[in-house]
Structures are given as C-alpha cells and as structure tokens.
Amino acid sequence: MSEVKKSSDPAKEKKKIHSAKAMRQLMTDYYTKAKIAEADGSKKIAWITSGGPVEPLHAMDVIPIYPENHGAMLGASRMSVEMCQVAEDMGYSRDLCSYFRGDIGSAVTKQSPIPGGLPKPDFLVACNNICGTVTKWYEVLARYFDVPMFLIDTPFIHQEKTEQSAVYVTAQMQEYFNFLEEQCGTSFDMDRFQEVANLSMEGVRLWNKVLSTCENSPSPISCFDAFFFLGPIVTLRGTEENNEFYRGLLAELEERVAQGIAAVDNEKYRLLWDNLPIWYSLRPLSELFSSYGACLVADTYTNAWARQKIDPENPLESLAQCYTEIYLNIDIEIMVKEIKGLISRYKADGFVLHSNRSCKPYSLGQYDIARMIQEETGIPTLIIEADMTDDRVYSEAQAKTRIEAFIETLESNKK
Amino acid sequence: MEAVEVLHEMKRIVEDPVSAGKRFKDTLKRPMIGYFCTYTPEELIHAAGCVPYRIMGRKKQVEFADRHLQSYSCSLVRTGLDMALAGELDFLDGTVFPHTCDSIQRLSDIWRINAGFLYHGDIVLPVKLHTESARKYIIDELSAFRASLEEFTGNEITDDAIADSIKAYNLMRDNLNRLHDIKRKNPGIVKSTLADDCVQAAMYMPVEEHNRLMADLLAEFEGKDDPYDPIRLVVVGNMCVFGEIYDFIEDAGGSVAGDDMCTGYRYYSLNVDEKNENPIEALAERIIRRPLCAAKHSLDFDRGKFLSSIIDNTNAKGVIFLLIKFCDPHSFDYPYLKDTVEKRGLPHMLIEMEMDNPSPGQVKTRIEAFVEMLGQG
Secondary structure, eight states: OOOOOOOOOOHHHOOOOTTTHHHHHHHHHHHHHHHHHHHHOOOOOHHHHTTTOOHHHHHHHOOOEEEEHHHHHHTTTTTTTHHHHHHHHTTTOOSHHHHHHHHHHHHHHOOSSSOOOSSSOSEEETTTOOOOOOHHHHHHHHHHHHOOOEEOOOOOOSSOOOHHHHHHHHHHHHHHHHHHHHHHOOOOOOHHHHHHHHHHHHHHHHHHHHHGGGGSSSSSOOHHHHHHHHHHHHTTTTTTTHHHHHHHHHHHHHHHHHHTOOOTTTTEEEEEEEOOOOOOGGHHHHHHHHHHEEEEEEEEHHHHHGGGOOTSSHHHHHHHHHHHGGGGGHHHHHHHHHHHHHHHHOOOOOOEEEEEEEEEHTTTTHHHHHHHHHHHHOOEEEEEOOOOOOGGGOOOHHHHHHHHHHHHHHHHOOO | HHHHHHHHHHHHHHOOOOHHHHHHHHOOOOOOOOOOOOSSHHHHHHHOEEEEEOOOOOOOOOOSGTTTTTSSSOOOHHEEEHHHHHTTTTTTEEEEEEOOOOHHHHHHHHHHHTOOOOOEEEEOOBBOSSSSHHHHHHHHHHHHHHHHHHHSSSSSHHHHHHHHHHHHHHHHHHHHHHHHHHHHOOOSSSSSHHHHHHHHHHHSOOOOHHHHHHHHHHHHTTOOOOOOOEEEEEEEOOOOOOOHHHHHHHTTTTEEEEEOOTTTTHHSSSSSOTOSSOOOHHHHHHHHOOOTTTSSSSSSSOHHHHHHHHHHTTOOOOOEEESSSSSSHHHHHHHHHHHHHHHOOOOOEEEEOOOSSGGGGHHHHHHHHHHHHHOOO
C-alpha cells in the first residue's frame, strides 16, 4: 500500500500516490464534522450499514456514520483484537463477525482511532443485503444506545429476483422515507433527493473509472491501494466532496498510466482478489505479492461499489432494485458469472480468495466458486484462510507458504 | 399402543431418522421433501401430497462437506450437506430452503449445485415480520411455493386440501402442547428426553402417524398424577440434538419445565387459524406471530420478555442456554437473554455443542453441578 511519507528516494516519490493526502484530509474532515454535530446537536447522526441506501440520508441532511468503515480502521490500526476481547467479555461469541465485536467493544470503551470514538447515533439504518449479521448487530446497537432502528430487508436472489421481492423492497423504501421524516421532523425533499441521487451516480461512475485504470498493463495501482481509496465512495457517496476527490484521483491515475508508472515493477502476474481485505496485513501482503511481480489488479469487494444505478425519476423502484441486486445478495452461480467478467476485463492470470472467518455470505461457497472458476477459465486459484480484522486466526507464515506455492503454479503456467 | 411403546417408537425414530425416513417413504410411496428450518410451511408440502422431512444433520465427523464448507460454518449445515453428499438422503425427492440465516442461504446454493435432488425450492421469507409489506410478501412467497409444488407434483393444490392439512398439523401441535402441559404440572409422568423425542419425531414422521401415536399416549397420561417435584429449569437456544443432555438434567434431579428451542416449543407453539378462509393468509399469520427465532426481526416480539414469561409459567429456578456452535443469530441474542435472566436473579449456564464433534459426556459434570447448585438455592 502506498504511504504518504517523507522520502528522499526519487523512485519512491514517483510511486507515491499523492491523492492519498487529500483522502486522509477528506476522511478527517468527515469525522470531525460528525463529532461537532454530535456535540452541538446541529445535525442528526445515523449509523448505517455499508450496503445501506445512504442517498435518502443526505437528502434529509443527516450525517451517515459507517461502523464497518470504523471496523476497518480498528483493523488497520491494530486496535481490533483488544476491542473484540471487550465484546467477548460481554458474552459475545468469538465466532461472531469481528467488525461487530470491535464496534461494540469500541462503543463501550470509547477507544478508537477517532478521539472519543464514533459519534453517537440518533437512529440506525440497517440493510441486510450484505448479510444477516448486520440485522442482529444493529439490534444490539438499538438496545445499547436506546435509539430506533430501521431495517431494509432485501430478499436474497436465488437464480432470479422475483416480482414480489421488488414490490416488498419498494414498499420498504417508502417506509424508510416515512421513518426519516419522523426522525428528522421534516418532510422528505424529493428535489434534494434527485440532486443527491445524481451526485451518487456520478460518484459511482468516477469510482468505476478509477478501478478501470487497472485494466491497463502495467496497472497503476493494486487492489491494496483500492482498499484504501474505497473509503469515500462508501461513506461520502452522494456528496460533491466525494466526486471532487475521485476526479483528482482519476486524473492522477490516468497520468500514471500515461507515464507507465506501475504499482508493481515488472508486472508479471495479474491477479484477482475476492472478499474483504485482511486489514492488518495489507502492507506485508502487498509487498510479498510485489516481490514476485504479482499485482492484484482487481477485486470483487471494491467493485461492489461500482454497480449502483439510481434513477432519480423513479426513486423508490430504482433504490429498491439497486440495493437488492448487490454483489453479496446473489447466488453463487451469478457470482461466478461476475467473476469471469472481471477476469476477462482485467486479464487476470490467477484468482486469490480470502476465506474470511467473519463473513459467511462472502466466504461460504468460495470453495465451489474457486472450483468453477478453475474449471471454466483454466486459471489457478488460491484460498487464504484469515479474518478481516481479528489477526488471532491468521497465520502469516502459512499464508506466505501458500502464496509462494501459488506463484510457482502461475510460473509453470506461463511456460 | 401403550404409552411406553409410543415413547419407544418416538425414540427409535429420533435416534435413527434416516432409517425412519426410508421406512415412511417405502410405506407411503409419496414424494418426500426435506427441509432445515421450522419456518417451512409443512402444511403446503402435505397438501401437495408430499411428506415433509426435517434434516437435522448427523452426529458424525464430516467426510465430504469439507470440500464445500469451511470449518467455521455451523455443524447443522456441514453435517446436513455431508448426509446429502454421502447418499444418506437419497430417499428424498427434493428439498426446500426457507430463508433462515446466512449459512442456510449459502447452503441452498451449494446444495442446489452439488446435492443432485430432483426438486429444489427456495422460499425467500422475509427477515422482518412486523410490517404490512412483510406480511404481503410472505403471502406472495407462499403462493409462489404453492405453484412450485403444483408444478413438481403435477397436481393442483386446492384451498380445501390446504385447510385439511392445517387441521392435521394443528392437531399435532395441540397434542404436543397437551403433553407439555401435563409434564409441566406433573414432571414425574414423562422424562424430559422422552417428551422432547415426541417433538422431534414429529419433524421426521408423517403427521397422521404422529397424531395416531400421540392420541394413544395422551389417553394414558391424561388425569395421571405424580408427586415427583424436581428442580425446574428452562432451556433456551437453537437446537438440542444431544438427548443425553436432557437425561443429565433429569439424572441430577432436574426437569426441563419449559423451553425456547427450535427443536422444542418454537416448533409446536401457536396453531394456524382455521377460521381464516384464506389458508395461505392463515399460514402467513402463524409465521408472523409464532415465537420468534433469533434469525428473524420483529418489533412486536421481544425474546427477553418471552423468556421471562416462560420462567414465570414454569416457576423455573435456572436457565440453560444450549447452542450449536457457529450460530450467528443465536450467539447475538445470548448476552441480552443472559442479562434478562440475571436481572431476575436466576443462575444460568451456557453449553455449546458441535454435531460433528459429539462429546456430550463432557458436559455431564457441569450440568450435575449446576442442577445441584439450583437445588440448594
């Protein structure tokens, strides 16, 4: 992962992604504004899931906070395990999602990379399109903070989305708008919503273009960089600041492509990554793959935020469709089709799957997915067993051995 | 049949459900449809002329499922898949998966791709149960499932047929409710394990057969009295597949006076409204109003309050939380329910088991000590 550090090494300077500084500022401002709103009560604060429809929140001038993004921060800053242990002492099983355990541990102790911890929610919005865990997580939060929770229940798509599912979710979007009006004490501003929806769509379009720069060979960044730059499209989607940032990043990446600046020098193998990042081991993994000339050029996780399409003319139906048809809410065979698309687009030579103990919807089925990809595309696959933020279940030595063996397979395939 | 023979038959079925399933298939010669979750509308399967059959995994190390499921998935899905891949469930004509939890959701995909059954149904029930839009959606999904069964069997499922099936299943639930009422008043009349066997056997058997056996059983038990006054406990959790645990409780002088278990009360509580002329609607109502599984979300049902009411009704002295490991929904609820019990000043203990790593003997001492402690309190 490229770091913004003072370096007198011109080669390193060249490789540095300058937009990282702008991003840190953007995220700092975002959390600062939220903490100020918590203190002075000037705006409502809602905690929302990463797959939740955030556009209506912006339309109501509510600040969205993402405990999952916070969970990633806890993982990256290596505070996660300590926070998880607090949750475990409360009786929460060690087998539960580590984002949740870290979040509840942080909420209770107020320990966090953000001074004072996350700002308290006025209400909660959960959408179970990503998993059933968030429903239960937010029930716990609702009891802990004693605030209302709204669940958007998006039925899973087995083979085909049904008409009754579309009707159900569309109805819930209206219920969601009603809920927001109740919580905010104001009426829903459809004009403002249209504005936000347009900004959101533009943000998604820009994020798509950012990721697409990796179709180039060599790729200007790797998915380890993409994991870092994912923050704004998740937390600030629907705002002008978000789009401004990605315009800057896109310009920088296009310049890198033009200049032939590669994420991995002597890019030899192009790989696809599946599942969430291993947040506490981004740099070691990035460096290890790089040392073999392997670049993780794309991944299914960051691509999940490149799919949304909201039709401002048809808000309820399109919100319903957009948030039902996300990557984790579809069956394994549909996922395989999408993965094959990514492999083809990015010209991937191999597929690395993170079997993430914390995420059942993403991880269960991977063994079949790997087998089907191998059978249908011929590219080799590697499964790394870990957890996204709880490093107690990760063996770096074991992962290293398996990666080395995988590289050997890639090498012999090239011959 | 005498009560002791009925109980023997129930236990025989529960201890070897695969042999039982094969026996019923051979006798009835009707299509058998497997299911994992008690939100399955068994009445619809029955009305279609099929026999519903619950799959509750097996107490054996997995041989084949490791190729498809990581070790951190629950042993219900792992051993259940293993049974299918081993050919143990070949007597089934198909399976149906109501949406339950993340693991069952993915199991459905893996199963459809690998298990090789003729019929595969998904009933994507909502997680949310307290809204009008959810109610409408349940009705739509049940209607779609009805159409799917009609296509599979080639027969129309009339409203009258569903109404008849509802009557049969209501009788099954009535019988189990009566049995547990009798046991609550007179714990000495039937051991906790045997009462639980009657519940679990119902999940594997044709409902008419179960109703027949239960009629005989209740005829003998009704009006009986027994002075035995054991230490009353409540058991809460997901599934109890280790009957030995209830024996350990009884052997230590305890009795399971009430429960909030998937393999227990949640299965047979609350009948379907026979007065509702729309049987699909009536089935939807039961789904909405029956005691909530942790995998569901309803603002109209508080599991803590429900547990509290069970404790009141049974005069329980303590609570045992019994969980099959790696169950996210129930693990999430555990601290809240534990706090509920503590606020009432009652002791509690947690037992976590795995079907594919069976070692019930290890908890014997813990249970004995717990029940003994309750007796002294």
